[in-house]
Amino acid sequence: MFNLEPVGRHHVQLCGTTPCMLRGAEDLKKVCRERIGAEHHVTSDGTFSWIEVECLGACVNAPMVQINYDTYEDLTPEIFAHILEELAAGRPVRPGPQTDRHFSAPAGVPTTLTDPSIFERKWGGEQQEPVLADGAPKPTPADADKGSSTG
């Protein structure tokens, strides 16, 4: 959790845990070795360093890296190398998924839970209005608006 030796201005933490490893982390390590050098090495200009770390919690978007405080996900070696070049040039890079997916939503179009009928209440009876412990109807935000004066 602590850096016990100097790191580069852009410190890459590359996830090598199973989901990322299965999705191409080894290829990302090759990019690190080619562009930055050995693990824990800081480039001569102080721009980059890298280490392999355990799961960074973005497995659904594997493989991924964290660079300083941002994560870059759904990486390919080509995309990752491009990100490093953009950072080296001082250009901003959009963090998060590097594909067209929205955060961790399915890539492409949704393939599950697409039938709207599954979201209808089906467990019988009419929908009950929420009530308080004394049986009075539970106030809604609209009730709160009625009671306020904006005069």
Ligand code: FES
């Ligand atoms: S295994 Fe890489 S983020 Fe979880």
